[in-house]
Amino acid sequence: MTALLDPAVPVFPESDISDSTENTPANGQSVVADVAAEDTTAFVPVSTFGELGLPKALVAALNRSGIKEPFPIQAATIPDALSGCDILGRGSTGSGKTLAFGLPMIARIASLPVLPKHPRGLILVPTRELAMQVSDELEPLGRSLGLHFKTVVGGTSMSRQIEALQRGVDVLVATPGRLADLIRQRACFLDDIEVVVLDEADQMADMGFLPEVTALLELVSPAAQTLLFSATLDRDVDTLVRQHMHDPVRHELEPATSPVDTMEHHVFVVNREDKPTVATQIARREGRTIMFCRSQLGAERVATNIAERGVNARALHGGMSQNARTRTMADFKEGRIDVLVATDVAARGIHVDDVTLVVHVDPPEDPKAYLHRAGRTARAGATGRVVTLVLRNQRKSMQRLHQQAGVTATEHDVLPGDQTLIDLTGARATR
Ligand code: ADP
Ligand code: MG
Numbered sequence: 001m002t003a004l005l006d007p008a009v010p011v012f013p014e015s016d017i018s019d020s021t022e023n024t025p026a027n028g029q030s031v032v033a034d035v036a037a038e039d040t041t042a043f044v045p046v047s048t049f050g051e052l053g054l055p056k057a058l059v060a061a062l063n064r065s066g067i068k069e070p071f072p073i074q075a076a077t078i079p080d081a082l083s084g085c086d087i088l089g090r091g092s093t094g095s096g097k098t099l100a101f102g103l104p105m106i107a108r109i110a111s112l113p114v115l116p117k118h119p120r121g122l123i124l125v126p127t128r129e130l131a132m133q134v135s136d137e138l139e140p141l142g143r144s145l146g147l148h149f150k151t152v153v154g155g156t157s158m159s160r161q162i163e164a165l166q167r168g169v170d171v172l173v174a175t176p177g178r179l180a181d182l183i184r185q186r187a188c189f190l191d192d193i194e195v196v197v198l199d200e201a202d203q204m205a206d207m208g209f210l211p212e213v214t215a216l217l218e219l220v221s222p223a224a225q226t227l228l229f230s231a232t233l234d235r236d237v238d239t240l241v242r243q244h245m246h247d248p249v250r251h252e253l254e255p256a257t258s259p260v261d262t263m264e265h266h267v268f269v270v271n272r273e274d275k276p277t278v279a280t281q282i283a284r285r286e287g288r289t290i291m292f293c294r295s296q297l298g299a300e301r302v303a304t305n306i307a308e309r310g311v312n313a314r315a316l317h318g319g320m321s322q323n324a325r326t327r328t329m330a331d332f333k334e335g336r337i338d339v340l341v342a343t344d345v346a347a348r349g350i351h352v353d354d355v356t357l358v359v360h361v362d363p364p365e366d367p368k369a370y371l372h373r374a375g376r377t378a379r380a381g382a383t384g385r386v387v388t389l390v391l392r393n394q395r396k397s398m399q400r401l402h403q404q405a406g407v408t409a410t411e412h413d414v415l416p417g418d419q420t421l422i423d424l425t426g427a428r429a430t431r
Contacts, residue, residue, distance in 0.1 A: 061144035071096035086248040089229040093375020102138040110145040114168040118192040121171035126203040128153040130349040135173040155322025176212040190219040205236035263378035265409035277416040285426035294362040303341035313339035360388040367405035
């Protein structure tokens, strides 16, 4: 029996953000070594999507969007996913997980007829923004094989979702709450689902969605395939894995703590009274920037403060209407906003090209939150810088957090207008 099936051994024995020395389960085996031994496909060089077994029309659609060669996580997981195995996939932020689960899902359900109210594919995600993004990325590819997608999230028209389901939807991309509502209204049934994807499952757990996710998975036939992907996987996800996955193949493409190596980390130690000025000076840089704040109010305050000094900045948080959230994300993606000041609602999965700097205006809650916020830069092989603003009394806890996140950061004492500040971020003095 493998460790994975042994009820005495947790599937993820330690949080993936823990120190590697702690990463040894009760049986004394190293998880990382264990995975490396299992994960042989990761090291077979594959140069095209066709060689991975994907249908020609899908490969052609990928090529049309400029995606020619599979990234490592895709090369590793797609053949197993196509063969019908359940998969647990971990790859760092920006490594291409959406296509890793999306392509085999599309290929596997493409030949199946669709019935009203009975989707064949289901992708569950923690936030509305992520649902829309996953759908934007996969829908055109699905269309090449004649598949219909529908995004089902709160804050949007339920009647349109009901109509679409009635006409027939192949793949639903959903947040758990809205999907549960539709099911209660008998507008959607999950008994024909062939493939379920849980993207960022640990965040769904952190957000308290686990009971809802579990209830939804109970409605899916046990014969369905389950694909679970995240940049971090931890204990909370164990329950899902045990109860709803069958002998999953694990693909973890790097050791548990593996910061993206094209990412650079800095800590700016600032005086309390200087923090707003330092944040504003950074915001006046050239290029796309995401700033993270701990609270909705904080994000509003920082965004207003920065915008008042002539920077194209906007807040994004869960307290805004869905319309405003969607518009803000679109404006940022399309370059009409330079600085997005967000709560952790934008920390997971969100991909915007060319975000060259992430600033933690407030330090993140824990190492996992750090890695996900930071992961909005240095995506898909690009480089990026991450800066955390800390007050003197936060230095120690930030050092600990970086250490737990497996990140080496350089600390600088910074005053407004300092050369270090300018050199590292492109900051400009405030008018
Ligand atoms: P993750 O979910 O692992 O954080 P994403 O799936 O959001 O990462 O992918 C990050 C970016 O890389 C996206 O813009 C995606 O379109 C792009 N991408 C993914 N796979 C490839 C590939 N094989 N070739 C080129 N670009 C890719
Ligand atoms: Mg993702």
